[in-house]
Amino acid sequence: xxxxxxxxxxxxxxxxxxxxxxxxxxxxxxxxxxxxxxxxxxxxxxxxxxxxxxxxxxxxxxxxxxxxxxxxxxxxxxxxxxxxxxxxxxxxxxx
Numbered sequence: 604x605x606x607x608x609x610x611x612x613x614x615x616x617x618x619x620x621x622x623x624x625x626x627x628x629x630x631x632x633x634x635x636x637x638x639x640x641x642x643x644x645x646x647x648x649x650x651x652x653x654x655x656x657x658x659x660x661x662x663x664x665x666x667x668x669x670x671x672x673x674x675x676x677x678x679x680x681x682x683x684x685x686x687x688x689x690x691x692x693x694x695x696x697x698x
Contacts, residue, residue, distance in 0.1 A: 605629050605691055629691055631661035636668035647673045651680045657694060 604626040608617070611630055621628055633653050638646040646669055650660070660677075662670040681688065 607631075627695065629659065631659040633658055634661040634668075635670055635673065636661070636663070639667075639669045643669060643672050643676075647676045647680065650677060651684070654681065654684070654686065656686075659691065659694070 604624065606621055606626045607629045613628065618628065632655075633650050635646065635650060638649045641649065650673075662668065662674070664670065678688070
């Protein structure tokens, strides 16, 4: 039971309902769209500079944030730094 609020926006009524349903509200700490105007290489570098254990990336399919262009470099850069990609469920379980 995971819920990512669209745009990261949530109000108290929704938060209470999610709590009653035993949902985990999931946010991200690295947003690809935040750096898309910098160009592909700078975007990728800024994201890799901010990664830390437990980071969650906000990525979209399509041209909105450049994910399609940067994904191979992002995955490669994470691997070089010793990170492993896991699902959010695995992250919450401490795997």
